[in-house]
Amino acid sequence: MSEHTSGQVPEHAALELRGLRRTFGEKVAVHDMDLVVPPGSFYGVVGPNGAGKTTALSMAVGLLRPSAGRALVHGVDVWADPVEAKRRLGVLPDGLALPERLTGGELLTYWGRFRRMPRDVVAARTAELLRVLELEEAEALGTLVGEYSTGMRKKIGLATALLHTPRVLVLDEPYEAVDPVSARVLTRILRRFTAAGGSVVVSSHVMALVEQLCDRVAIVVRGQVAAAGTLDEVRGGSSLEDRFVDLVGAPEVAEEELAWIAG
Numbered sequence: 724m725s726e727h728t729s730g731q732v733p734e735h736a737a738l739e740l741r742g743l744r745r746t747f748g749e750k751v752a753v754h755d756m757d758l759v760v761p762p763g764s765f766y767g768v769v770g771p772n773g774a775g776k777t778t779a780l781s782m783a784v785g786l787l788r789p790s791a792g793r794a795l796v797h798g799v800d801v802w803a804d805p806v807e808a809k810r811r812l813g814v815l816p817d818g819l820a821l822p823e824r825l826t827g828g829e830l831l832t833y834w835g836r837f838r839r840m841p842r843d844v845v846a847a848r849t850a851e852l853l854r855v856l857e858l859e860e861a862e863a864l865g866t867l868v869g870e871y872s873t874g875m876r877k878k879i880g881l882a883t884a885l886l887h888t889p890r891v892l893v894l895d896e897p898y899e900a901v902d903p904v905s906a907r908v909l910t911r912i913l914r915r916f917t918a919a920g921g922s923v924v925v926s927s928h929v930m931a932l933v934e935q936l937c938d939r940v941a942i943v944v945r946g947q948v949a950a951a952g953t954l955d956e957v958r959g960g961s962s963l964e965d966r967f968v969d970l971v972g973a974p975e976v977a978e979e980e981l982a983w984i985a986g
């Protein structure tokens with residue numbers, strides 16, 4: 724029986740990349756990448772520096788135009804129908820550029836109104852997000868986002884990603900520079916989000932964190948997915964770090980190389 728005659732509508736992937744490619748001059752940063760993130764999953768994207776993670780995720784969320792291929796969020800093409808797709812997406816980009824002259828609370832208020840959310844809903848969520856992310860005190864002091872620390876900027880960026888109740892969160896290095904207490908809060912928020920049926924995609928270099936958080940993982944090497952699946956499928960009986968190093972290959976450092984660093 725075909726999908727059409729069974730009466731069942733197949734559920735779309737939360738995020739689907741199909742033949743996604745991006746070149747910068749001669750350089751192929753992302754090479755015909757395919758990736759499927761099932762709904763409700765907590766998906767980790769790992770890979771060495773320069774592998775193409777940020778480039779792929781930026782194309783997946785509508786921030787960087789692909790040279791070829793498609794990205795779909797719950798079946799909606801991010802580049803053909805950006806308004807609909809972005810309604811479903813919460814994004815924490817790499818090197819997030821934030822308005823520097825606003826406080827965190829002003830930024831969330833502006834962002835919520837820009838998203839056409841009701842004023843009272845924005846006010847209530849802003850207060851709640853500032854409280855749970857421990858940005859309340861900075862807000863009371865009138866601290867501007869331009870004066871925030873790196874970790875605080877990450878947290879206010881996460882708050883903007885969460886504000887409009889997206890179905891899919893795509894977070895580039897969300898834990899980088901975040902203190903352990905805030906990291907716990909963040910994990911609790913993200914787990915609650917997936918438990919309610921939302922999907923999370925995170926990139927990270929911290930294998931232990933990915934193993935602890937994610938139920939699925941993709942290892943990206945040289946612009947392509949070298950391995951993807953459930954955590955156990957990808958690990959294949961060893962640790963994620965060992966599997967990562969196997970796939971990436973670690974350069975040897977000979978005894979005589981860099982001998983000068985020891986004086």
Ligand SMILES: Nc1ncnc2c1ncn2[C@@H]1O[C@H](COP(=O)(O)OP(=O)(O)OP(=O)(O)O)[C@@H](O)[C@H]1O
Pocket residue numbers: 747750751752770771772773774775776777778779
């Ligand atoms: N705007 C750009 N212009 C030219 N090359 C770029 C540009 N952005 C990325 N690249 C190149 O594309 C490749 C992939 O970069 P990308 O930032 O996606 O890697 P990454 O996997 O996120 O790395 P990292 O883990 O270090 O953050 C790199 O070789 C990088 O130099």
